[in-house]
Amino acid sequence: MPVIQPHGLILAGGRATRMGGGDKGRLPVGGRSLVERVIDRIGPQVDALALSANGPPGRWADLGLPVLADADPDRPGPLAGVLAGLDWAAGQGRPHIVTAAADTPFLPPDLVPRLLAAAGPTGLALAATRDDDRVRPQPTFGLWPTALRDDLRAALAQGTRKILAWTDRHEAGLALFPTAPLDPFFNVNTPEDLQRAEDLACG
Structure with missing residues (x-):
């Protein structure tokens, strides 16, 4: 049976407080924005x-992608974004x-094929890295089955906010990725991180 390729969702709801606010994904690295580089990789x-992303969706119009806002007005973190993505994919039979x-x-x-291969018994999987024999989950990089969306909706209504608090209950598998020569999950949180990303992109 052929593997059904998943839909992809880029989580862009962070407030970028350490970068002075605004849409962090718009920051330039090597002549392209962060979010454009993510699109190039996962697309x-x-x-x-x-x-x-929340707020006026028109500010992302140049990307040509559907923009999914959190259904919960309290915007309780990335799990709410995941739920919006699951509802979107379920509506298309994915x-x-x-x-x-x-x-x-x-x-x-190779994020997607390795997540698919690592799926746990409920179909969930998270990316992870190993650092000095310690496994570090990367909870915003995951494979999420649409069959669990109502369970996630209920968990959010009950106050669950941390991704691992929910995924641990559903026996998420882990797809391990090496961190050498570069941690593939390096993310830009500070001006120093942005400069490092620039150096890596142009090096």
Whole structure:
């Protein structure tokens, strides 16, 4: 049976407080914005792509992607974005989505197949790295089955906010990625991170 390629969702809802606010995904790195670099990386791995972001959707119009706002007015973090993506994919008859953060310009080019291979018994999987024998989950990079969307909706209504608090309950598998020569999940949180990304992109 052929593998059904997932839809992809870029999580762009962060407030970028350490960068002075605004849409962090718009910051330039090597002549292209962070979010454009993420699109370049994950786009070929999925069969459709959307952006999770709140506020006026028109500011993302140049990307040509559907913009999904959180259904919950309280905007309780990335899990709310994941839920919006699951509802979007379920409406199109898709069995799962893969998520990636908008501030990670070097994400793995094989993220999706490795997440699919690592799926746990419920179909969930998260990316992870190993550092000095310690496994570090990368919770904004995951494979999420649409069949669990109502469970996630209920968990959000009950106050769950941390991704791992929910994924641990559903036995998420882990797809391990090396961190050498570069951590593929390096993300831009500070001006220093932005300069490092620039150096890496142009090096």
